[in-house]
Amino acid sequence: MYLHLKKLFPETENLDILKHQQVTKLDLLNALNFLVDEIKTSKKEEQPKKWLKSSEVKSLLRISPGTLQNLRINGTLTYTKIGGIIFYSYEEILKVMEQNKVKATSNE
Incomplete structure (x- = not known):
């Protein structure tokens, strides 16, 4: 102060x-x-971190640990594992979000 x-x-x-x-x-x-x-x-x-831990990704995307694990297993989200810690690229998360964008359909 x-x-x-x-x-x-x-x-x-x-x-x-x-x-x-x-x-x-x-x-x-x-x-x-x-x-x-x-x-x-x-x-x-404020710049977003380049690498996020699992807890940060779950919070950012508002998903459960199981959903995050499924995204890893099916290859939707790539990751880097160092020791027991899994890291995700913030840029990669943005790319996945853009690639999976669903356009609204007209209900006429």
């Missing part, structure tokens, strides 16, 4: 000075706008 205060008030090296100052509505609006911008920026910078 103090890092945000330093960005809002860069001229203030000693944060104790801020304790004795009144906060105006304009100060609150500026702080709120700053925090909203920080959140937007951090969301844009």
Whole structure:
């Protein structure tokens, strides 16, 4: 939180000075706008992981462990196994989702 205060008030090296100052509505609006911008920026910078563990894939696709195992067994999802841990490529999951897209049919 103090890092945000330093960005809002860069001229203030000693944060104790801020304790004795009144906060105006304009100060609150500026702080709120700053925090909203920080959140937007951090969301844009988030990149998905290249490799996901089974638990992450189950959560992402909202599927059961059995369904994930079936996707592995029938070759729908490729995977890499290192020791006892199974990893899935995020890009591969996106490709499979695109390849299995079903177009809506018209009910006329």
